[in-house]
Amino acid sequence: MRPWGILLLLLPALAQAPKPLTVGREVGQAIYPGGRGLAYGEARLVARGLGLSLWQGQDQLALGLGSRYKVFPLVENEAQAAARGAGWKRGQEVFVPLRPLSEALGLEYRAQEGILLQLPWAKLLGVERRPLQILLRFSREVNALVEGNSVLFLLAQGEGAGLSQEARGLRLTLETPPTRLYYPGGGQVILEWSPPARPRPTVLLDPGHGGKDPGISAGGLLEKDLTLDLARRVAARLPNARVSRQGDETVPLEARLSLAQAASVVVSLHVTQGSAVNLYLPKARSTPLAQNAEALLASAPAEQATLLKVYAGDPRRLAEALEKAFSALGIVLARAEGPYALTDIPGAGVVLEVGVERLKTPEARNQVAEAIAQAIRTYLE
Amino acid sequence: MRRLLTFWNLLGLVLFTLGALVYWQSQGWRASSALPLPSEEASAASSLPVLLYLPNPPQGLLKETRTLELAPGDTPENKVLAAWAEALQAPKPRALYRLGELFVVDLPADFALGLDTSQEALRLYSLAYTLLSTFPQAQEVRFLVEGEPKPGLAHLDLSQPFRLP
Numbered sequence: 001m002r003p004w005g006i007l008l009l010l011l012p013a014l015a016q017a018p019k020p021l022t023v024g025r026e027v028g029q030a031i032y033p034g035g036r037g038l039a040y041g042e043a044r045l046v047a048r049g050l051g052l053s054l055w056q057g058q059d060q061l062a063l064g065l066g067s068r069y070k071v072f073p074l075v076e077n078e079a080q081a082a083a084r085g086a087g088w089k090r091g092q093e094v095f096v097p098l099r100p101l102s103e104a105l106g107l108e109y110r111a112q113e114g115i116l117l118q119l120p121w122a123k124l125l126g127v128e129r130r131p132l133q134i135l136l137r138f139s140r141e142v143n144a145l146v147e148g149n150s151v152l153f154l155l156a157q158g159e160g161a162g163l164s165q166e167a168r169g170l171r172l173t174l175e176t177p178p179t180r181l182y183y184p185g186g187g188q189v190i191l192e193w194s195p196p197a198r199p200r201p202t203v204l205l206d207p208g209h210g211g212k213d214p215g216i217s218a219g220g221l222l223e224k225d226l227t228l229d230l231a232r233r234v235a236a237r238l239p240n241a242r243v244s245r246q247g248d249e250t251v252p253l254e255a256r257l258s259l260a261q262a263a264s265v266v267v268s269l270h271v272t273q274g275s276a277v278n279l280y281l282p283k284a285r286s287t288p289l290a291q292n293a294e295a296l297l298a299s300a301p302a303e304q305a306t307l308l309k310v311y312a313g314d315p316r317r318l319a320e321a322l323e324k325a326f327s328a329l330g331i332v333l334a335r336a337e338g339p340y341a342l343t344d345i346p347g348a349g350v351v352l353e354v355g356v357e358r359l360k361t362p363e364a365r366n367q368v369a370e371a372i373a374q375a376i377r378t379y380l381e
Numbered sequence: 382m383r384r385l386l387t388f389w390n391l392l393g394l395v396l397f398t399l400g401a402l403v404y405w406q407s408q409g410w411r412a413s414s415a416l417p418l419p420s421e422e423a424s425a426a427s428s429l430p431v432l433l434y435l436p437n438p439p440q441g442l443l444k445e446t447r448t449l450e451l452a453p454g455d456t457p458e459n460k461v462l463a464a465w466a467e468a469l470q471a472p473k474p475r476a477l478y479r480l481g482e483l484f485v486v487d488l489p490a491d492f493a494l495g496l497d498t499s500q501e502a503l504r505l506y507s508l509a510y511t512l513l514s515t516f517p518q519a520q521e522v523r524f525l526v527e528g529e530p531k532p533g534l535a536h537l538d539l540s541q542p543f544r545l546p
Binding site for chain 2: 213341342
């Protein structure tokens with residue numbers, strides 16, 4: 001009885017010992033972190049063996065097959081990782097639980113003397129060629145790699161025009177590589193050549209005051225009327241520019257701020273006594289996007305900077321553009337920095353305060369409006 | 382132990398307890414009936430030195446020290462707010478609340494009505510710096526408008542607290 005008893009005691013330990021792991025053509029080891037009986041495999045080995053896409057961030061790892069993917073949080077404590085079914089980070093290596101991965105991505109999982117993880121070859125069911133688009137249907141989800149002027153469908157087989165079978169999968173040779181490749185689901189892969197829609201920058205012109213708040217009064221003119229008139233003149237010169245109020249209405253600062261948060265450029269217009277033109281900029285910006293935008297815009301290539309300006313901006317660059325545009329009119333802007341309303345936003349936000357003497361005639365207002373519009377255009381170029 | 386628990390000892394203990402109780406009650410009654418006269422310390426606390434920061438455009442703010450006399454019923458906070466409003470001819474803030482090192486000032490809706498950007502900035506900083514300098518325990522000032530947190534006034538952002546430079 002004694003040897004049987006020892007064997008019974010050892011059985012659980014033997015069951016948790018590392019086992020051979022076969023993933024497609026790759027061979028490795030399945031391990032059992034925390035002794036919980038859940039088999040784990042090294043993520044890169046699994047991805048390589050089955051042609052899965054792999055993404056690793058700071059605290060997460062994802063493995064994908066076509067439109068399917070499985071995300072694992074990463075934990076360094078092996079017992080906690082196994083208890084939560086999370087990914088286990090051991091130094092540079094990351095291990096993922098194999099059974100949950102198989103269930104999520106539709107892999108074949110077999111546990112006998114070792115662990116066998118495999119993916120049956122996908123069969124090409126059909127190809128639809130449309131203008132600037134090719135749609136391919138497979139018997140299961142597949143991953144595709146763009147390699148030069150061709151696309152390789154991993155672990156897939158089939159026949160057709162432009163298709164050739166290789167050891168790694170099915171290759172489709174093209175005249176030019178697609179601009180977009182995506183997986184709409186149902187084992188489909190779409191290749192497209194149309195350029196993606198480019199996001200456009202949005203400009204918000206905010207006429208200060210309004211409704212119950214008239215602002216300052218100068219020579220029978222009210223600030224709320226002057227700012228609205230000026231905003232309309234600027235908006236007429238900038239297609240797609242928005243104005244935060246359309247008439248003499250009270251617009252709470254919360255509503256203005258909500259519009260400003262989503263805009264690429266915000267110019268809040270105000271009026272002061274005399275002929276000075278003052279420009280107010282934020283001293284400190286609170287969001288990480290805003291804080292990084294200035295450095296990114298300074299270093300990014302022109303095309304990327306143009307795209308970045310849609311979402312984040314540099315009020316100092318906008319200020320420089322305004323200073324240049326106004327200097328052409330012989331006006332020197334007085335610049336100040338501080339916690340000014342509507343300027344702590346991801347985009348480029350400034351408060352521009354124009355002396356009432358500069359707005360006495362329609363011609364003068366048009367000149368000021370043209371300078372503002374020109375500065376915004378220059379900033380967004 | 383038996384010697385201690387005699388009839389006379391217990392009787393003495395009861396009488397002592399009763400006597401102590403009567404003495405304590407009479408002390409409390411006397412204390413509440415006495416009218417405390419103002420001492421020198423109390424009169425010293427009735428004056429409050431205030432460091433007013435007054436708008437002085439275009440240079441900025443001008444410091445001015447004043448001593449306020451606190452009448453019975455006056456709170457230092459209320460007195461400083463009233464003195465500041467009088468000095469600037471500005472609407473008086475509705476209330477001031479202390480939350481440890483944070484002072485919360487409730488502004489009226491017309492606090493900055495009819496001001497341009499620099500005038501509004503000077504008025505707001507004047508109030509914040511006056512409070513922070515007069516009450517050293519205050520480290521920062523936050524502003525409410527009509528009892529509610531607001532993102533700002535017409536030109537100034539109020540989402541962040543104000544501190545001395």
